[in-house]
Amino acid sequence: MSAEQDSLFIRNFAIVIAGLVGITVVLVLIANIFFGTDSAEQQALAEERGAANLAPSFAVRLTGEPAPAMASAQDEAADSGVTEVRSGEQVTQAVCIACHQGNFLNAPGVGDVDGWNERIGKGWETLIGNVVNGYGNMPAQGAAASEEEIRAAIEWMIEGETGLDIPES
Template sequence: MSHEQDSIFIRNFIGVIGMLVGVTILLIIIATVLYEADTEGQRELAIERAERNLAPVGEVRLTGEPMPATMQQASAEEASDEPRSGEEVTQAVCIACHQGNFQNAPAVGDQDAWGERIGKGWETLVSNVYDGYGNMPAQGGSATEEEIRAAIEYMVEDETGLEIPES
């Protein structure tokens, strides 16, 4: 190879390398601009996803403890559409315990069992159901106050014929 050919080769070689370096820098700049433009939203999204993935699958709720806030919110949203009737609430929420005197829960329509309790009056009964009472966990997360009142009216007054005094 002659000197002349050598220098042509070196010149072309340097030219090609230079071009590649230029393209690389250009790509880095484009990537940086694109990344910067979207990091804020993406970071928030990533944090949100991570939090969702790390959240516990379930929570243990002990007797008398209120519902976890997330469940309260979910059921309040569900319930906010239209209040359910007393019978609907009873069947959906209360019947699990108030059918066979589970843990001393007075059964729907059981005159003797309810007779001992109704003297407390409406206000106390509703708030005891909403906040929880004795062996009954708080039902405030599963039904609104209005629905609880309707359910009590159904399972006590309608089904036993007893009348709960106002308090």
């Protein structure tokens, strides 16, 4: 290779490099025209998303610290001090109606005056106890409703819907 060829190569190489640099500058300028106007808002959003993407998806909990969900549930319980009690109609519709609508397994239906009239002589305490613990064909309902809710359901299903009065026992 002669010295002349070398300098020719170097010149051409320099032209190509200069051309590429020129194209890069033009592309940067074009990109800036289209995308260079990020508002502060967009910038903040991008940063927020970036931070969210980088955040770990779990946190290490030290022994004895309550888990976040439990902690908030505990706070809520402490705040209100009461768990929700359903009304007699709600309990009946949710729990009792499956059997006490169509004489299922001989269960007296809602509003069945004759059917209930035979049973209510046992009095409140016995009836509530029989529902909580189960009686004959009726499985125990104590797990499905609290005693207070069962009392309300009996009140609604029997007294409310038949007009009968259940005696105290």
